[in-house]
Amino acid sequence: MECVFQLLFIHWDSVSRAGSILFPALWHYPNRLRKFKQHYVMKKNLAVLFALVGWFAVITQFVLLIENRITSIPEAIIRFFSFFTILTNTLVAIYFTCIVFIKNQEKAINKPGLLTAITMYIIMVGSVYQIALRQIWQPKGIQMVVDELLHSIMPILVTIFWFMYETTRSVKYSQILKWAIYPLIFLIFILVRGSFSNFYPYPFVDVTNLGLTKALINSAVLLLIFLIISALFLFIGKSVIKK
Numbered sequence: 001m002e003c004v005f006q007l008l009f010i011h012w013d014s015v016s017r018a019g020s021i022l023f024p025a026l027w028h029y030p031n032r033l034r035k036f037k038q039h040y041v042m043k044k045n046l047a048v049l050f051a052l053v054g055w056f057a058v059i060t061q062f063v064l065l066i067e068n069r070i071t072s073i074p075e076a077i078i079r080f081f082s083f084f085t086i087l088t089n090t091l092v093a094i095y096f097t098c099i100v101f102i103k104n105q106e107k108a109i110n111k112p113g114l115l116t117a118i119t120m121y122i123i124m125v126g127s128v129y130q131i132a133l134r135q136i137w138q139p140k141g142i143q144m145v146v147d148e149l150l151h152s153i154m155p156i157l158v159t160i161f162w163f164m165y166e167t168t169r170s171v172k173y174s175q176i177l178k179w180a181i182y183p184l185i186f187l188i189f190i191l192v193r194g195s196f197s198n199f200y201p202y203p204f205v206d207v208t209n210l211g212l213t214k215a216l217i218n219s220a221v222l223l224l225i226f227l228i229i230s231a232l233f234l235f236i237g238k239s240v241i242k243k
Contacts, residue, residue: 043165047099050157054093057149058086064143082193083201084186085129088121089150092158112170116237117179119162120230124183126155127229128222132204168237176230183226187219 062080069076080086095118098109129151139147190201200206204218 044100046161046164047096050154050161051093051096051100053149053157054089054096054154057146057154058089058093060142060146061086061150064146079199079201082190082199084183085125085150087186088125089154092118092122092154112167113172113175113179115162115166116168116171116230116234117175117182119158119166120179120226120233121182122155122158123229123233124222124226126151127225128202133202136203162233162237166237168234171234171237173231173234176227176234179230180223180226183223187222191215191219 065076065080066073071079095109095115102109137147187205190205191207194200194205194207198208200208200215203209204222205215207215210218
C-alpha cells in the first residue's frame with residue numbers, strides 16, 4: 001500500500017510539472033484570479049475611505065462658509081465653487097465614489113491618464129497652498145482640520161493611490177496639454193467674474209491689488225508649473241514605477 005501511495009505521489013508531481021510547463025496560463029489561473037480579486041477589493045476599500053475623507057472635508061468646508069458668510073447665500077455658494085481647492089477636492093471625491101459604485105470601470109474611470117490628471121490637479125492644490133498661502137492663513141479649530149484635509153491629506157492620499165494603481169505605460173505625454181484645459185478654464189473664469197464681482201479667490205490673481213498684467217503673469221506661471229509637474233510625474237511613472 002505504501003508503494004502505491006508513493007507511485008501516486010510521483011505520478012501527480014509529474015502531472016503537475018507537465019501541466020505548469022504545457023499550460024502555464026491555465027495552470028496558474030486560480031492564483032492569478034485570487035490575486036486580482038485581492039487587488040480589486042483593496043482598491044475599492046481604499047476608494048471608500050478616500051471618498052469619505054474627501055466628502056467630509058468638502059461638505060464641512062461648505063457648512064463653515066455658509067455659517068460665516070458675509071454675502072447672500074447664492075453669492076456665497078458661487079464663491080465657494082470659485083476656489084480651485086474646492087472644485088478639485090470635489091472632483092477627487094467624485095472619482096473615488098465612482099470607483100466604489102460603478103461596475104464597468106474600464107470605459108468610465110479607468111481610461112489611461114485620468115487618474116494622473118486628477119493627481120496633478122490635487123498636487124497643484126497642495127503645492128500652491130504650502131508655498132504661497134499657508135503663511136497668510138492661520139485657521140483654528142475645525143477649520144484648521146478641514147484645511148489640512150483639503151490641502152495636505154488629500155494630495156498625499158491621491159498620490160499614494162496613483163502610485164499603486166495608475167498604469168503610466170499607457171499614458172502619453174501629449175495628454176498633458178489636455179489636462180491643462182481645466183486649470184486654464186478656471187483661471188479665465190475667476191478673472192472674468194472678478195472683473196465685475198470684485199472677488200478674487202486667491203491673492204496672486206487679485207487684479208484689484210496687483211493689476212491685470214501681474215495677475216496674467218502669475219496665471220501663466222502657474223500653468224507652466226502645472227505642465228512641468230505633470231511631465232515630471234509621468235516621467236517618474238514610466239521610468240521608475242514602470243507600471
